Amino acid sequence: MKLSDLVVIESITFAASEAKDDPKHGQVHSPVGKTQMVKCEFCKGTGKEEGGYIDPKTEERYWESDIADLSSDIKQRLKQIDCDFCRGEGEYQDFVSDGPEMNLANRNAHVLLDLLGIEPDHAGIIWNKDLPKLRRHIIKVLNSDNMRKAVIEPSETGGDITDKRVVKGDDGVSQIVTRRSPKMIDSGVSEQQIEHYFKNVLELIVFAQKNGYNVGWS
Numbered sequence: 117m118k119l120s121d122l123v124v125i126e127s128i129t130f131a132a133s134e135a136k137d138d139p140k141h142g143q144v145h146s147p148v149g150k151t152q153m154v155k156c157e158f159c160k161g162t163g164k165e166e167g168g169y170i171d172p173k174t175e176e177r178y179w180e181s182d183i184a185d186l187s188s189d190i191k192q193r194l195k196q197i198d199c200d201f202c203r204g205e206g207e208y209q210d211f212v213s214d215g216p217e218m219n220l221a222n223r224n225a226h227v228l229l230d231l232l233g234i235e236p237d238h239a240g241i242i243w244n245k246d247l248p249k250l251r252r253h254i255i256k257v258l259n260s261d262n263m264r265k266a267v268i269e270p271s272e273t274g275g276d277i278t279d280k281r282v283v284k285g286d287d288g289v290s291q292i293v294t295r296r297s298p299k300m301i302d303s304g305v306s307e308q309q310i311e312h313y314f315k316n317v318l319e320l321i322v323f324a325q326k327n328g329y330n331v332g333w334s
């Protein structure tokens with residue numbers, strides 16, 4: 117996979133969190149875990165971009181499929197391109213959570229927070245002492261109608277004609293040109309998805325309770 121193939125979706129991660137006193141910033145919440153070197157998944161740990169080559173003299177880049185057509189001079193100079201993500205190292209530093217964590221697209225995280233009875237926000241904390249109450253609340257919601265009410269059906273909006281006019285081309289022929297608004301596809305949130313989120317949150321709560329942590333999201 118190339119880095120440019122990545123689609124960035126704004127998301128929120130739920131994880132066990134610890135509150136620490138910081139002399140400068142007062143109380144600081146941080147997810148429980150540690151930073152460690154992990155194998156780069158973009159180059160599968162090779163440190164090289166698969167099929168990508170560079171001529172160090174001209175800095176021209178080539179794909180594997182182009183090589184056959186190159187002069188033997190260039191062919192001799194070719195070197196594999198370093199992976200963009202790990203800069204050729206094959207691994208990089210990443211934060212690894214100690215406990216269960218859950219990453220949700222912003223909108224889905226808001227649906228979940230709303231069902232948990234928490235004002236949806238981009239970041240927040242549920243204190244350890246409030247976890248038993250939240251657990252009871254989740255069991256109640258799982259057995260209620262609220263979950264079905266929170267379901268968002270898939271929908272498609274946009275694609276409407278916003279402009280339609282007759283335009284005369286260079287060849288003197290008139291034609292109708294229409295312009296449409298961008299189409300937005302919303303894949304919705306199903307009851308199964310919500311149930312799945314709840315199961316993960318319960319798992320996270322159990323872990324946090326057992327280890328004396330809070331539950332945070334950001």
Ligand SMILES: [Zn+2]
Nearest residue numbers: 156159199202
């Ligand atoms: Zn890499």
